[in-house]
Amino acid sequence: MENILEVNNLHVSFDTYGGEVKAVRGVSFDLKKGETLAIVGESGSGKSVTTRAIARLIPSPPGRIKEGEILFDGKDLAKLSDKQMQAVRGKDISTIFQDPMTSLNPTMKIGTQIMEGLIKHQKMSKSQAKERTIELLELVGLPSASERVNQYPHQFSGGQRQRIVIAIALACNPKILIADEPTTALDVTIQAQILELMKDIQKKTESSIIFITHDLGVVANVADRVAVMYAGKIVEIGTADEIFYNPKHPYTWGLIGSMPTLDSTEESLVAIPGSPPDMLNPPKGDAFAPRNDFALEIDKELEPPMFKVSDTHYAATWLLHEYAPDVEPPEAVKRRMKGFANTGAASSGEGDQA
Amino acid sequence: MSQEKLLEVKNLKQHFKTGRHSVVKAVDGISFDIYKGETFGLVGESGCGKSTTGRSIIRLYNATDGQVTFGGEDVHGKKSKAKLKEFNQKMQMIFQDPYASLNPRMTVMDIIAEGLDIHGLVNNQQERKARVHDLLERVGLNKEHASRYPHEFSGGQRQRIGIARALAVDPEFIIADEPISALDVSIQAQVVNLLKDLQKEHGYTYLFIAHDLSMVKYISDRIGVMYFGKMVELADSEELYKNPLHPYTKSLLSAIPLPDPDYERNRVRTEYNPADHDTSETPEFREIRPNHWVLCTTKEFEAYKKEIKN
Numbered sequence: 001m002e003n004i005l006e007v008n009n010l011h012v013s014f015d016t017y018g019g020e021v022k023a024v025r026g027v028s029f030d031l032k033k034g035e036t037l038a039i040v041g042e043s044g045s046g047k048s049v050t051t052r053a054i055a056r057l058i059p060s061p062p063g064r065i066k067e068g069e070i071l072f073d074g075k076d077l078a079k080l081s082d083k084q085m086q087a088v089r090g091k092d093i094s095t096i097f098q099d100p101m102t103s104l105n106p107t108m109k110i111g112t113q114i115m116e117g118l119i120k121h122q123k124m125s126k127s128q129a130k131e132r133t134i135e136l137l138e139l140v141g142l143p144s145a146s147e148r149v150n151q152y153p154h155q156f157s158g159g160q161r162q163r164i165v166i167a168i169a170l171a172c173n174p175k176i177l178i179a180d181e182p183t184t185a186l187d188v189t190i191q192a193q194i195l196e197l198m199k200d201i202q203k204k205t206e207s208s209i210i211f212i213t214h215d216l217g218v219v220a221n222v223a224d225r226v227a228v229m230y231a232g233k234i235v236e237i238g239t240a241d242e243i244f245y246n247p248k249h250p251y252t253w254g255l256i257g258s259m260p261t262l263d264s265t266e267e268s269l270v271a272i273p274g275s276p277p278d279m280l281n282p283p284k285g286d287a288f289a290p291r292n293d294f295a296l297e298i299d300k301e302l303e304p305p306m307f308k309v310s311d312t313h314y315a316a317t318w319l320l321h322e323y324a325p326d327v328e329p330p331e332a333v334k335r336r337m338k339g340f341a342n343t344g345a346a347s348s349g350e351g352d353q354a
Numbered sequence: 355m356s357q358e359k360l361l362e363v364k365n366l367k368q369h370f371k372t373g374r375h376s377v378v379k380a381v382d383g384i385s386f387d388i389y390k391g392e393t394f395g396l397v398g399e400s401g402c403g404k405s406t407t408g409r410s411i412i413r414l415y416n417a418t419d420g421q422v423t424f425g426g427e428d429v430h431g432k433k434s435k436a437k438l439k440e441f442n443q444k445m446q447m448i449f450q451d452p453y454a455s456l457n458p459r460m461t462v463m464d465i466i467a468e469g470l471d472i473h474g475l476v477n478n479q480q481e482r483k484a485r486v487h488d489l490l491e492r493v494g495l496n497k498e499h500a501s502r503y504p505h506e507f508s509g510g511q512r513q514r515i516g517i518a519r520a521l522a523v524d525p526e527f528i529i530a531d532e533p534i535s536a537l538d539v540s541i542q543a544q545v546v547n548l549l550k551d552l553q554k555e556h557g558y559t560y561l562f563i564a565h566d567l568s569m570v571k572y573i574s575d576r577i578g579v580m581y582f583g584k585m586v587e588l589a590d591s592e593e594l595y596k597n598p599l600h601p602y603t604k605s606l607l608s609a610i611p612l613p614d615p616d617y618e619r620n621r622v623r624t625e626y627n628p629a630d631h632d633t634s635e636t637p638e639f640r641e642i643r644p645n646h647w648v649l650c651t652t653k654e655f656e657a658y659k660k661e662i663k664n
Binding site for chain 1: 399400508509510511538539540541542543544546547565567568569571572605606608609610611612613614615616617618621623626
């Protein structure tokens, strides 16, 4: 399937009084048409910074894209001027932010906020834009839309506000939708509704979604492919089935092991010890090594390259090197892998389609 | 597990006045018991009154109506200063937001030792220091951390400080109000494991309030589900997950996303519509089978009984 976006060796840094914080250190991936790519990782892993760099929403100074290309539609977004970028942002690439309580303007009617993009990018007249706004609100499932366009954000609940934010993001039929933890602030039942809505809309509009979250349950629900980030790098990337049922990187093991399933028994959760590294001085070698029970001697010296597991599955860990010792993943992860071995053939077939 | 009741909540009501004529019934008549040494989980969506319940139990709010007895004594009754102090020592709380619940101007040593000082549990500086160091180690920090300030710690570490503070006075009962919601997944597991280990060692009783159902199921012995200020279902955690009866519990369970793509592809979500209930009479809390309680009317009671037999 054709790539709609290609990110090559992206580096993003922030200049602070303490020195240069290297938030993203060489991230490469591509996004295919109509797929959902989930980026997971803990806070500070650089997942939000990566996508903000794509939408060119990094405030500069202090932030800057140091190196790398973001290829979209034959253009390198990293090199566009602010003015040129304005024609892309909101039209071809739009973002849904985490907190629906703060991402809407409290002093503007919600209808006006949705119409903004339509008038600017689609060159619609006011009345056309209003009509389209009502359509959009109906699309995202807001009841009695024609009356509610004239209301203000505080008159809506959290779930409804997130629907409005989604309507704004969808207004110009974007090719890429960046969803930065769109459901983290919501209750599970509302979360389920919003996820269903996003999948529905994706089917209708065939847009590609980059979905950022730290909830692996949500990832399993929405993602075709998953990229796991740690300390500003992608440490593992593959189809959802590969990441959940055949994870290779110890950090992915830790993430999966630390989430209880409903049938987990008394044994304790696999916690990842310690805390994330300080990105002012990223450690030498593999950044995850100090927290990694499976770290090898070489991890302290040399950063592992991406090893190929399958055509779609890559992981950056020395454990995949031919000279590496055989290591057994933790029990909680192995239990999931067993399921994969049984249905392996069938699932990987599905992965190709996606 | 011993079946000795540590805490009894009877028809607890907590109403807040929000204007001259409007009242928010945050908690509207709930009853449950917590046994010694168990973990009782309380779940529900935001605004269902689960945090208010916790706060009323520990007397942060004065209950509007109903009774809370702890170790045989009424919590909300009139108490002498000495009695109140004794009660405060036995019941402690861990708060949700580790960024807001620690005083930024106090060192970790003073934060943890505050309770020790108030209750006169240490006699001199040395003892105080030794106790704090011991507590820090118990929660997985080290004694060098004692002289630092909260802003020098990460979220997970701060939550550990909050836990150490709660443990300092040797409580019997700890209310944990969403202790992991503000933390990263990998750190959540650390904190949950810590709480479990501490319970094994010291026999604490927990009231664990959360909206993350898979975590609650993992840590709790029994779970109560709340909806709009009412307890709608209460059962052992295994039982609740295997045989949910109340439609709200079912919808809540069906909404949890699980880290398993195969399961997620085939998941069917059920939606809860409060209007579907039998409205011929006011529902009551009834025991469907031993230790499994559901809020229902007589008609529904029969239906649930039939359902569970199959």
